[in-house]
Amino acid sequence: MSVQQCEIILLETSDLHGFLLPKGYASHSTVGHGLARVASIVKEIRRNHPHTLLIDNGDCLQGTPLTYYHAKINSEPPNPVVACMNELRYDAAVPGNHEFNYGLPYLRSAMKESVFPWLSANTIEASTGKSMFGQPYMIRELDNGLRIGVLGLTISYIPNWERPQHIEGIRFDDPVESARYWVNRLRKQEGVDVVIVSYHGGFERDLTTGQLTEPLTDENVGYAICEQVEGIDVLLTGHQHRAIADCTVNGVCVVQPSSEGRFLGKVTIKLSKNEEGWIVEHCRSELISAAGFEPDEEIVRIADEVESLTQAWLDQPIGYVDGDMTIDSHADVRLREHPLIEFINRMQMDVSGADISNTALFDNQCAGFGERITMRDIISNYVYPNSLNVIRISGRDIREALEQSAKYFELDENGEIAVSPAFLMPKPQHYNYDMWEGIHYTLDISRPVGQRVTMLERDGHPLDEDMTYEVVMNNYRSGGGGNFPMFKNKPVVKEIATDMVELLADYIRERGRIVSSVNDNWRVMSGGNGAF
Known part of the structure; x- marks a missing residue:
């Protein structure tokens, strides 16, 4: 009996911090990164790979004068970050700590404008006990029956930084415990074949030696997730703005694509199917630099309205x-x-x-x-x-x-x-x-x-x-x-x-x-x- 095979391409952005266009705001210089350049990579990959998922790993709504202008000065136009992500047909996004910087009404407005789901299993509305983002995970089923589960997790250290009124009524559960519960549910109850965890957080230990690299707080627990939670195939990370690829921790393929759209994270997952079901045969992560790609014209066009208003505002004495x-x-x-x-x-x-x-x-x-x-x-x-x-x-x-x-x-x-x-x-x-x-x-x-x-x-x-x-x-x-x-x-x-x-x-x-x-x-x- 022939063995059925399948290849999945997983694409990650993280810590974009509102960097849509390849422009430096301190001057009018052109830079070699930003979502517009990343978009060209995404569209090129999609032309050659039918089974592609695109996920943002958090901290996308804050960080540039453009996002500040939209949040604080003139929020009448559609959210420019969300509009660009909609155009790129993101499959999902995970909220990071900076998503809360402009308050819950602004965040909820951005969520409402999004045509993709926001995933966070451990960001809980205290009054309901459920994810404030509506769903902790998503499942994508391919035509061949392969089921892919994507679980979202948000850094739990947010109450140590954020203004209390910006997170009122919200609690942030332990990412490791949340991952353990929801990954088990995805495997046992939902019957997924591949589990991808997108965690807005980084690593607390050296990925080679396992030695502690920062104070053992709840800020970054990526290593603990890989070590303590069974059933994860890929861990998407962020928050630390590191460039991490071609690496595994306890058999889990990991990636982190720096910040501001400098890289696109790419994970290639190769599977085969036998009488027992789908098996992950190979998984490899890599980073693709945005510097060698021209900005996508459609992303530039979408961002241009708020960008033009922002530039005029920035030059006011x-x-x-x-x-x-x-x-x-x-x-x-x-x-x-x-x-x-x-x-x-x-x-x-x-x-x-x-x-x-x-x-x-x-x-x-x-x-x-x-x-x-x-x-x-x-x-x-x-x-x-x-x-x-x-x-x-x-x-x-x-x-x-x-x-x-x-x-x-x-x-x-x-x-x-x-x-x-x-x-x-x-x-x-x-x-x-x-x-x-x-x-x-x-x-x-x-x-x-x-x-x-x-x-x-x-x-x-x-x-x-x-x-x-x-x-x-x-x-x-x-x-x-x-x-x-x-x-x-x-x-x-x-x-x-x-x-x-x-x-x-x-x-x-x-x-x-x-x-x-x-x-x-x-x-x-x-x-x-x-x-x-």
Whole structure:
């Protein structure tokens, strides 16, 4: 008797972050990634493979000025991200943590516009006990009778980051336990032949050695899913913005396609059928770079309406700078105080009434402010939709937080200060190094981790570790995000729900001109020598 064979092509995007068009928003430059380029790859593959599934693994609705403009300024046009995904005929999408950034009404509106299902087995409406997205999984049955199950899972660490009003009435169950229950149901009750789990989350361990690569929290549990849940053939991952392919964990084929449409994840599954049913004979993942593909014209056309409105809005002048707030070296900004960081901290203190503030330089694309400030400048420098919280913490908490930030640095073989690999891999975490205002401090990187704060004062006196202080910071950090447990569950003195981009724009607009200055209240050193 002849053996029937079948090949399935599984395509994944993840962490698109609203990057539809191959444009850089800080300037008008062309870049080699974005969904429009990925779309050309998808359409080419579909022409040659009849059994193809396309899944988005989360964090698609937030991340660019285009998505901010649609969510915050003018949401009358159809959601541009969803419209492009509809055009590409996505089979399903899984919500990521950033899907909640603009609130539940905006997310539900995007879901309503989608012609594809959103899948999340562990994102539960507390009032009903059911998935807020309607269904935990989908099943695709081919003409040959092959049944493919796709289970969606969302990172459960969201309550540690997100504003409470954005997730009110929602709970996030453990992804490992949810996977165990629903994969068993797909296999035993639904009788699927192939199980694909699309998990918006990444890996907590090295994929080769199994060694722990980050603090063992609930943020990333991809490795545990592969190790502890039987019956999974493919695990689609994301969140960490890593490029992972041609890899298996405990026999599970895994893939992660970086971010912003830099790659399309592709998994080829080859099956055969005998008298016992379908058997997966071979499974291999790979990444296809978007850089070599021209943008798809239809995606460009769909995105163009909101894109044109966004570009006009971005170029509106907000105010002016007396002095220089441009960034020449991102490394130098983190080694000695820069006028941009001083300004953001001072603004946070002014609008909140707090006497102490911290903030970060989020990435290495920030250009600072030139003489003329536009909305483009503000969004390019403050890339996350954060709000502000004032929390009450002890002097000891402040010292511990400074020690945590000091882990960002290490000494290289020449004794020079460099960025610790832990903040570069598995993804860059420049946003987890804070710089403070309202206190004076020194970090000595030649000293052991945990003993690097060599001077910590306020108003010319050593900071009292037993006293409490009111400190303003973004909502991500105040919830303990970025490995700052000393802030978690501390009393919230004040919440400022307005988005930071709006706060910055209003603050600059009201003043017309802002002054570039620093007070040099902190420094980073190496063995008694300044790092600059």
